[in-house]
Amino acid sequence: MDATTGPVLSPAPATPPASADEGYPFDTIDRALRAATARLTGGLSPFALYTAWQDWAVHFASAPGRQLALAFDAADSIQAYARFATAAMSSTVTGEMATPPVAPSRNDHRFDDPAWAGLPYVLWQQAFLAQEQWWERATQPVRGVAKINADRAAFVARQLLDAASPSNLPWLNPTVVRRTLEEGGANLARGLANAADDAAAALAKAERPTSLAFEVGVNVAATPGTVIYRNELMELIQYTPATPSVLAEPVLIVPAWIMKFYILDLSPANSLIRWLVGQGHTVFAISWRNPTDADRDVEFDAYRTRGILAALDAVGAVVPDRKIHACGYCLGGTQLAIAAAKMARDGDERLASVTLLAAQTDFSEAGELMLFVDENQIAFLEDLMWDQGVLESGQMSGAFQLLRSNDLVWSRMVKSYLLGERDVESDLAAWNADATRMPYRMHAQYLRRLFLENRLTAGRYVLDGRPVALKDIRVPLFVVGTETDHIAPWRSVYKLHLFTESELTFVLTSGGHNAGIVSEPGHRGRRHRIATAKGDDAYVDPDSWLATAPATAGSWWPAWSGWLAARSAADRVAPPPVGAPSEGLVPLGPAPGAYVKG
Missing domain, CATH: 3.40.50.1820 (Alpha/Beta hydrolase fold, catalytic domain)
Known part of the structure; x- marks a missing residue:
């Protein structure tokens, strides 16, 4: 056996591997177009998402029983919200806040700040959580829908709702409002600088170092x-x-x-x-x-x-x-x-x-x-x-981040761009940024x-x-x-x-x-x-x-x-x-x- 430096692996042959459309004239044009589209979507197929929504929507449109049940759910949710909002507004007089009808899930940390329990923030939080709960029920599988399509419809609905969360809007997030008042807007200035750094790194197709405190071979990967x-x-x-x-x-x-x-x-x-x-x-x-x-x-x-x-x-x-x-x-x-x-x-x-x-x-x-x-x-x-x-690496990590968009996308954006804070330096974060x-x-x-x-x-x-x-x-x-x-x-x-x-x-x-x-x-x-x-x-x-x-x-x-x-x-x-x-x-x-x- 030779311990060799080894040659670089040989370049690819001109012929791509076998595929369903190989052999048709001008196939390269089709593949190049799909590749260009994939760069814009981060590797996610818009055709797969469209097919999923179409499958779910067609079956949902022909399910009047499901539509009726969801209409009743929506009515119940609106009534519960109205009762809570009335009681919450009365709390300014009575001093006793009513119990919110919808609680965040155990793993949802967007609303951990105690200020979300007070007015007016609790009203926005409850309106959002009620919508989230309703859409979770609405995208449950309809009889006849392929399971993967039902899951994808629920996934897309979750992504859209996550983007619309009041925690992402600076004037609706009590943590951001309080920090901005305390710092006179300095947090927003730091956040703007963070966003500019990240945008420049993205345009240069470079990874922003998560940490400068950890060096491979020095204090990580340092076992002799x-x-x-x-x-x-x-x-x-x-x-x-x-x-x-x-x-x-x-x-x-x-x-x-x-x-x-x-x-x-x-x-x-x-x-x-x-x-x-x-x-x-x-x-x-x-x-x-x-x-x-x-x-x-x-x-x-x-x-x-x-x-x-x-x-x-x-x-x-x-x-x-x-x-x-x-x-x-x-x-x-x-x-x-x-x-x-x-x-x-x-x-x-x-x-x-x-x-x-x-x-x-x-x-x-x-x-x-x-x-x-x-x-x-x-x-x-x-x-x-x-x-x-x-x-x-960025195209690969995008899918993983979307699976936990609350923690890995939106919460990080709020922290970096609205609160002006970068993630705490850690060896695990440094490793995670060292992508392959x-x-x-x-x-x-x-x-x-x-x-x-x-x-x-x-x-x-x-x-x-x-x-x-x-x-x-x-x-x-x-x-x-x-x-x-x-x-x-x-x-x-x-x-x-x-x-x-x-x-x-x-x-x-x-x-x-x-x-x-x-x-x-x-x-x-x-x-x-x-x-x-x-x-x-x-x-x-x-x-x-x-x-x-x-x-x-x-x-x-x-x-x-x-x-x-x-x-x-x-x-x-x-x-x-x-x-x-x-x-x-x-x-x-x-x-x-x-x-x-x-």
Whole structure:
């Protein structure tokens, strides 16, 4: 094996991949037009949204019973609001405020300021919440409407309502009014400067740094280690041991290439990698190269062969005659599951265990991201990537932000542009701003084969001419889901129970897709649930599992470290050497390497 700098991946051929309209004259004109449209819409297909509204509207128009029920709902809501408004106005005399008829949802923080409970702000708040509640009922599925279209109609209604919230208007938001009076308008001046900075960055197609206080390799991604292998797709980092002896079996971490790897190596206090090394584990981690348009034809399977398998070869050379604990996060976990299934099918027994962090293997219930997954939407996105060669980070993050537009769009705009405040500097925010791109062919294959066609759990995911099956995996599995994950919903992650006969330890931790994984010991408010299912145990559905698995305060990290130790050799050994010179694995530079800075 050679630890090489690796060539840049070869440019794309002139011919695009097969598509439904390939072969027709002037097809390139159509694709270029759709790509230009996609740039204006952030990658969202207006045709898919129009189809959804048309489906819902036609069925709603032919449902007089539903219309009548909603008319009664509207009348009841208006009457309740009128009664409340009358009582609220009377409170100026009586001094007792009536109870508002509509309460914000538990996760809605737009109206947290106590001033929203007073006049006149409570009247605007209640009028808005009543409309929001009515539209939520109005966009419930009508009999005969395709579920995805009903969901999209509700999504569009929610986006329009979120934009019209009184919390977004400076003269209706009591927090903004109070701050403006206190500062004599200085907050608005700062907000205008913030908006100008963001607009300039957007025009220059540059990311505004979320934080200037965190530097890769200095105070994030700073765990000591050495790059021992590099190819055109990834670098492999071997971390420096922190204990005199180590567990015999090493750990290989496979992050998602949709993110920089150091989400698992943030500040020293909350770095999972640093913590693992401190527990006596020999840790290796993949750092993916950030692709450019020259890498447009990198295939999804390359991340298995040139990524995971190449890393396993290198780890095996450094720590020979030992099995490897493999851990995959998000998309890296999905690819690791595929790799493990093929290895099991082909008799490759190098794995000691598989850990999947917020990683889906079945995509039939992939949560709100499915709003953006159907033939129409994927074809639209493919044309955008075909034109650019990659999916740009901003285009990718736009969909995630829309799923939580209250928190990730409008609330941030109010804070930055009306209150004149930037987000508090944090390592997680700095990492989130350090975005990556996705190669055209890889992302198209991923969306079609997994999200759209769900081939892996349907027995139709083919490698080397034969399908792979998750049930072939025989090593122990440790699977982590997070309670509020909108990218990999925990019930979707939990479905792996249906597709394996291995021992499976499932953990449900508080937090979301990132914060739930970055859950270091001592982190305030963290909790987790854990239970193990043997291969021959009867299936327990997720809601029953939730009802019976007790909640434990604290981080899940110690449980995982103990789980790994229990599935390793009993005796500790001396730390392995750095690299394997006889196998061509020599130090190529200190961690975190070169690719993470690209």
